[in-house]
Amino acid sequence: MASRKKDGKGSKRRRKVLPGNWSVYQRAGDGRWVAKFKVEETGRYKELYAQSEDEAYEKLQQALFEQKQGVLATGPKQTVGKYLTQWLEEVHKPTLRPSSYARYHGLLKNHILPALGHIQLQKLTAQQIQTFYTRKLEEGQSASSVTSMHKVIHNALANAVRWRLVTHNVSEHVTVPKETARRVQPLSIEQIQKFLQAIQGDRLEAFFILALTTGMRHGELLALHWSDFNFQEMSVAVQRNVNYLADANGVCHFVEGEPKTKRSKRKILLTRFAVDALKEHKTRQLQERLRAGDTWEERGLVFCTRVGGYLLKPTVIAHFYSLLKKAELPKVHIHDLRHGVATLLLSLGIHPRLVQEILGHENIDTTMSTYSHILPTMQAEVAEKLNTLFEGLI
CATH class of the missing domain: 1.10.443.10 (Intergrase catalytic core)
Structure with a gap:
């Protein structure tokens, strides 16, 4: 084991046992251990805190490994709330339609930030996110709404990884509630x-x-x-x-x-x-x-x-x-008023391609998958017309 030496401030400092600009020492004030190393990308020193000497060395070795792999988080410390707000306004907003931006803004303001905004970004865990989703479901939010919240968090954290603010996207390790299609109830x-x-x-x-x-x-x-x-x-x-x-x-x-x-x-x-x-x-x-x-x-x-x-x-x-x-x-x-129009048109035998144009669907698949419940009735009408046709040929 390497010997210790005093640093002149009353704290104990470890001699280097790994290459690089780093040190491990125990603080005199609160007894916590500190692993300090130089970040190659910025040239500044970064400190990691631990409760024991072994834990400090483990954190140091992990940080040096991440730095070598190019995945070390080098960004400034900030809260989830500060980061998510910046991400939405400066990164994501220019890519969104106003309606999508309004939805994202509402999800952040009304749900995500009140629950997770105070947490340090680099300390956010999958368990905290999972607990947040569970609580929202218990409050009566639909699986679809919680899934939308997850998309916001996941996309934002993916960007945080690219910016080296965090080492990995913790939202990838949570279970997202399964969405169930809302039952369409068009008026008769x-x-x-x-x-x-x-x-x-x-x-x-x-x-x-x-x-x-x-x-x-x-x-x-x-x-x-x-x-x-x-x-x-x-x-x-x-x-x-x-x-x-x-x-x-x-x-x-x-x-x-x-x-x-x-x-x-x-x-x-x-x-x-x-x-x-x-x-x-x-x-x-x-x-x-x-x-x-x-x-x-x-x-x-x-x-x-x-x-x-x-x-x-x-x-x-x-x-x-x-x-x-x-x-x-x-x-x-x-929205079922809109569904009612589509249901009525298709049941009257209007071609699905025309129904797609009237509703403004991007492609015909959306029209047919949304109103697939009408197809059995339409097929019965087709069968009846074929019966009439072929019976007339005999």
């Missing part, structure tokens, strides 16, 4: 009739009629401008989506961005039923504008607040649920 023809009766005269009647007849997404409907409509041609151009972020003071900032996919930018022909509803809606909106006077915010929005501003998605969803209750209908998801 009879239920649609009841719903239409319940929304007659409602200030968002045209919103729901468009949802029922075009299959547009919630965010696409809220981003519609009057200039998107061609009433002579009876069509609407879907060109944007809208999302919002709430700042630290709870103030919402709305952002218009590109629709979900490239094919989401599309033109949809309207029914006369929808056009009539839109014209009535425009008349009602002009009356609201007159009542609002100077408080009106002119944005050219089709569906807006009583002073012309953007509508919040949660506000529209809550109103939708109240209308379902009024119609004595089951509480379905607002």
Whole structure:
């Protein structure tokens, strides 16, 4: 064993037994052991703390090995919260659509940072992440939501490894809850009739009629401008989506961005039923504008607040649920109105490729996999038509 020598400050320092600029010594103040070595990449010294001499040597040898392999964490110490915020704003945001950024921002602000933000990045463990996921599930978050949180954490830590802030991605060692597909519950023809009766005269009647007849997404409907409509041609151009972020003071900032996919930018022909509803809606909106006077915010929005501003998605969803209750209908998801359009079109024998274009799906596989539950009925109709054909040939 190497001999000890005093360093002049009352601490005991070990002689070198491995090549390189390093030392191991015990601090006089608290008795902790320190492994100190020079980081080749920065030229600065890094200290590792341990409870025993053997542990200090183990940490030192591991650090020197990682440095040799090029995987040593050399970045500054910081919390998970500070790093994740920087990663999202400076690294990931430029690559995201506004809707995706809004979702990531919400997951960080409402879930990840309150639970893990205070932990030192280099001390974050797989066990802490696993406990976080378990707690979220117990709080009532869906497996899909927790999986989204995992994607944020995993992508951010993968970047931290590239930046040499941590040696490895600890989120790779956790178990992610298995997602189960949400059961689609499109309204039947009879239920649609009841719903239409319940929304007659409602200030968002045209919103729901468009949802029922075009299959547009919630965010696409809220981003519609009057200039998107061609009433002579009876069509609407879907060109944007809208999302919002709430700042630290709870103030919402709305952002218009590109629709979900490239094919989401599309033109949809309207029914006369929808056009009539839109014209009535425009008349009602002009009356609201007159009542609002100077408080009106002119944005050219089709569906807006009583002073012309953007509508919040949660506000529209809550109103939708109240209308379902009024119609004595089951509480379905607002997105099921879109599913209902696709289900109805496919059941009427409309070609899936055309349904794909109307819904704005990126590819036909998405359309067919989402609405595969309709295929057995369609196959039965095909079999019946074939029976009729061949029986006529005999």
